[in-house]
Amino acid sequence: MKLRRGDTVFVVTGKDRGKTxxxxxVFPDRGKIVVAGAHKIRKRVRKTATNPVGGTVExxxxxxxxxxxxxxxxxxxxxxxxxxxxxxKKVRVCKKCKASIDTK
Numbered sequence: 001m002k003l004r005r006g007d008t009v010f011v012v013t014g015k016d017r018g019k020t021x022x023x024x025x026v027f028p029d030r031g032k033i034v035v036a037g038a039h040k041i042r043k044r045v046r047k048t049a050t051n052p053v054g055g056t057v058e059x060x061x062x063x064x065x066x067x068x069x070x071x072x073x074x075x076x077x078x079x080x081x082x083x084x085x086x087x088x089k090k091v092r093v094c095k096k097c098k099a100s101i102d103t104k
Contacts, residue, residue, distance in 0.1 A: 001028040003033055007022070007023050009033075009069065014038075016037075022035070022036050023035055030062070033063065033068065034060050036060065037060075038060065040060055042056050042058050072101065077094075
């Protein structure tokens with residue numbers, strides 16, 4: 001999966017189409033991600049020792065990674081992600097402006 005935690009993405013399809021947010025969690029085996037501000041659900045929880053009240057909790061559910069596009073940190077456009085070899089490292093690059101996405 002080319003997306004990583006902390007990347008800014010734009011939701012392309014679904015009920016939250018047009019929203020932008022940061023990736024909070026990544027599930028590469030399922031091909032899903034959790035985006036802050038997208039796909040909010042209400043979940044009913046039972047009373048427990050850690051949650052003595054119980055009731056309804058709002059949380060963000062995973063969405064498919066194919067439903068989002070990366071927002072390039074340098075040019076600010078929605079883009080696809082490519083790879084380039086720099087020395088002995090493989091870094092992610094923006095397909096539009098060819099700038100490196102990985103700042104590490």
